[in-house]
Amino acid sequence: MANDKHTPRSGKSYDAEPFMDTGPLLRLYAARWVLLVAVIGLAWITYSTGSEPWRAAVVFAVILFATAFLPRRRKVTRLKARAQARRLTMVPDVHMRKLAAALPDPCFILDRRGIVRFANAPGGTIFGNVKEGDPLSFRIRQPNMLAALDNVLDGGPIEKVEYSLKSHSERVYEAWVTPIHLSAEPMGGARPDFILLLLHDQTEQKNIERMRADFVANASHELRTPLASVIGFIETLQGPAKGDIAATEKFLGIMLDQAERMSRLVSDLLSLSRIEMKAHVLPDTQVDLSKIISHVADALAPLARDQNVTVNMCACDDSRWIAGDRDELVQVFENLVENALKYGQDGEKIDIDCKKIVDPADGQLHYAVSIRDYGQGIPTEHLPRLTERFYRIDVASSRERKGTGLGLAIVKHILTRHRGRLLVNSVSGLGSTFEVRLPVADSDDL
Incomplete structure (x- = not known):
């Protein structure tokens, strides 16, 4: 195999490439075509002018000397250097x-x-x-x-x-x-x-800033409105209605309603704050989902009777174990069932079902608990924003039913902590279905 390294008799190795690269013979070899053109040109000039050949030989010798020994750029010519500099800027x-x-x-x-x-x-x-x-x-x-x-x-x-x-x-x-x-x-x-x-x-950050600003504005408005009402009635009782027993009883009843409204709002705000603080902490206990659903149905039975709504429990008898916080999950299903009773009372019944499915989102086993009402339903354009804080489809109807606008936001945050999801399907005039999906516990007998 050819090798650029040569070893002389002294035993010391050296690299022949630098020598050849800078030697006069290599320079002459690199300029061979230019020298050939110079020879042809000098020969033509000597022939055409009739001058003596030795003059041309002297000129050619000078050219050979200059080519072989005068300093010049090693790598590229100045023209190539300028071209390379232009290329580097492009x-x-x-x-x-x-x-x-x-x-x-x-x-x-x-x-x-x-x-x-x-x-x-x-x-x-x-x-x-x-x-x-x-x-x-x-x-x-x-x-x-x-x-x-x-x-x-x-x-x-x-x-x-x-x-x-x-x-x-x-x-x-x-x-x-x-x-x-x-x-x-x-x-x-x-x-x-x-x-x-x-x-x-910056889209997510801008959305968070907008939601924070909306939250502060909505919370201030929700608290300011009943507070202004209470202050107004107190001033009335201290002034024009002072000593009027009938007006006092009426205004005290209204003030009680407004105070309860503020209490519910503050309670939901505190609950939402606590949930957000634990958002990244996974529950470390196992609970029976069937017992939670049965407990919620029993707790809301008086409200169902008052609303003349029948609660149908379907396939919720067997034990269904999940990793979760019992109190938070009770709050989830209480919010959803209470909403179904209040806003779906026109249908006179609600269905609660629980079944095991494979969630297409991750391919894992989940328990799907659906709460279906047969009321007026929710228009499609409102569905994407249902879980936003203080978002209401009908503000007057929500306040009439003592809603704070935070219930579904609380549900969403609790389910996020439990690695669950909330799916909403609604057709205007035919009712709504809210489905909660929670991952099956590892210890569950599959």
């Missing part, structure tokens, strides 16, 4: 690409003309299948984003803007436009060689 190197590809957020590398030179996997589809070589400005329509790109391309500092993308649902991104200079010490105001555009999804 195409990001492999390290820059690997860094951008490793980012979990959508990321783009643009050249100084705003043309996409690299897009990682999350960024490849965010603007509709952006490809390398596409001007990004053709895909972006928001003026604040375009202005940020122009400012950075003109040598400005890092820009941060909010970018909204509307497709099936609105997504909000925090866009960072960062200049990249290849030189170690770029001059102030110098245009960057590349632009790094990074989009960080």
Whole structure:
């Protein structure tokens, strides 16, 4: 096998490549075609002018000497160096690409003309299948984003803007436009060689902020309204109605209702707060789901009689063990059954069923407890928002039935802690079905 290493008789090894790379013979060999053209040219000039051949030989000897011994660039010519420098400012190197590809957020590398030179996997589809070589400005329509790109391309500092993308649902991104200079010490105001555009999804955070603001506003409103009513009646009893026994009895009854309403609201708020604090702590006890359902049905039997509603228990006799917190699960089914009795009383009956199924969401065994009423049902447009805090389909009807607007939100948070789910199916005019799915306990005899 050929080997570039040669070992002389002294036993010391050396590498022949550096010697050949810088030797005069290699230089002459590399310039052989130029020398051949020089020979032909000198011969033609000597023949056409009739000059003496030795003159041409001297010129050729000078050319050979200059080619063999005068210093020159080792790797590339100046022209190639300029071309390579231009290429470096147009195409990001492999390290820059690997860094951008490793980012979990959508990321783009643009050249100084705003043309996409690299897009990682999350960024490849965010603007509709952006490809390398596409001007990004053709895909972006928001003026604040375009202005940020122009400012950075003109040598400005890092820009941060909010970018909204509307497709099936609105997504909000925090866009960072960062200049990249290849030189170690770029001059102030110098245009960057590349632009790094990074989009960080802020949709969930914005939704949480909106929900927090809505929660504070709704809670303040729900407490302020009955409190203002109580204060108003107290002022009336202290003033115009002072000493009026009939007015006093009437106003005291209204004040009691408003105070109870505030008490229910505060109780639900505290309950929701406690549940959220334990949201990531899995229950460590096992409870019999059938006994919980039977207990709830017995506890709400007086309400069912008052509403003239019959409660039908279907297949809820056998023991069904799950990992759960008994008090929280009682609260779940009390809320759901009580809602069915209050809002489905037109159907004069509700059905409670419990069965074991394989949940298609994870392929695991679950107990599915369904509470079905035969009332007016829920319009389809309201179903996605039922578990939001303080969301009501009919505010007046909810308050008339002493609802706080937090019942289903509490149900959702409890089921989340128990790794369960709430499914709602309703047809307007035909009633509603609320189904709770809870994973079967490992110790259950399957």
